[in-house]
Amino acid sequence: MNFYLPIAEISINIYILISLGVGIGFISGLFGIGGGFISSPLLILVGIPPAVAVGTTTVQVFASTSTGVVSHFQRKNIDYQMGLTMVIGGLVGTLFGVLILNNLKNIGLIDNYLNSIYIILLIITAVFILYETAKVNIVHKNKKFKLHQHSWIHGLPFKIKYRKSKLYISVLAPLLIGFFIGVLTGLTGIGGGFILIPCMIYFLGMKTISVIGTSLFNITIVSFVSLFLQIYINQNIDFVLALGLIVSSSIGAALAARIVDILDQENLKVTFGMLLLIISSFLAYDLFRTPENLFIINYV
């Protein structure tokens, strides 16, 4: 059964959309991620125009993270000072990202660049996850090791105290991290939690307890602003697709929550890493294979 997506201007099979949403939600719930970096490339793979896939994913990211923020707010797990610093960087970054997306759309290179960015992001994340899992399980199995070490980031100027996280670091570090994630949010629609969380732990040295709440806080505000920018600059958010994705991914996430406790966490991480490599190889294959159609026309 197909139905028409008014902004994407194509019809999509309802079962494909539901399976996609449930699958994305299930993966998100299982691995504790927002799912934006999986949903954008998957939507593109099923034929949604890249610009619409990016815009619509932003809505899904906003909806899924905002409910998480509320629960972390109630548990007082958010470092607002750190979060707001990253939000400032993030907002500037998002504006850059949305403008770059608009430019890529106008010059017709959107699918080349978006695919390449997704491939790089997915491979880096997969390698990082697999490396960390291997390090913990093989190299450091019986050793205690420091979660973070002092790096060049701690030598940056304009240091301030972040009381909640008990850190005395340069304001430039969270600003730059926020900016980088913001560019990715505007450009690809992803929330960026899978990059933000390791950055906050390993680069800034934040405590794990406030990392997730603060990252959700940052992603929710940045994706909220990104929604407005996408609508005003790119007009690329499909209402029907967004609502379908939100409902089905929430169901998938809830299903995952019921089984996540009985699964081995280390095996889950390895599976997740492998899954990312599989998705990225599909996207890479798309860049290298001879296209079915050499000529494509899109009406403005």
Add this chain to the structure above:
Amino acid sequence: MYKYILIIIFFFKIGFASNFSLDQFEIEINSNFLGKEVVLFGNKDKDSDVIFIFEGENKKAKLTTKVKEGFLWINETKELNNQPSFFAIFTSPKKTLNEIFLYSSLKDRHLLISNHSLELHKIRKAMKVKNLYIEEELESLSGNLFLKKFLIPDNISPGNIKVYMYEIKNNEIIKMVSKNLQIKKGGISFKLEKLLKTESFIYIIILIAISLLLSLVTNLIFRKK
């Protein structure tokens, strides 16, 4: 069957002069729209040929050509002004594009078949992939009646499709009749698109509110007890 009855009625109504009609002159794009089958039917003089051209409204478009650079396929994009959003050619008897190119007045009127250029060939191919370009023969029925069923695809742009019938005798166009087929958005699709284009702020606020509500409701329904 009803379409054949329509043809018979049509035949008696107009007599023997070449003419045509469609089973519908207005198509609405709504949330159930999966494309629409249109029936073209009519009659022609037994000694003449007919060429039908369906030409959608001209729009701005971008033509992307995949080019191999090294191991990668990259896009080369060209902006096009005034490209028809839909184009169909139906002929009786079957005529190739090369044969159609012989009729200069027809070439002059329709940009997409105005010459043999590579660029127009690329555009026609790109439109064909999206089912926006059709080149087929009319189905001949008994006597001088003809019929053609074809699909207006789900990715059609709203607007007016001009339908031209050219009657040809001794390699000369002796008659031209034109009618309009309206494609318009309706129902929720139209309202959403209009809202997005004219009231973006309201569109996004409604979307945010419904997203949050749906997210909360589904979390409540499906959350682990």
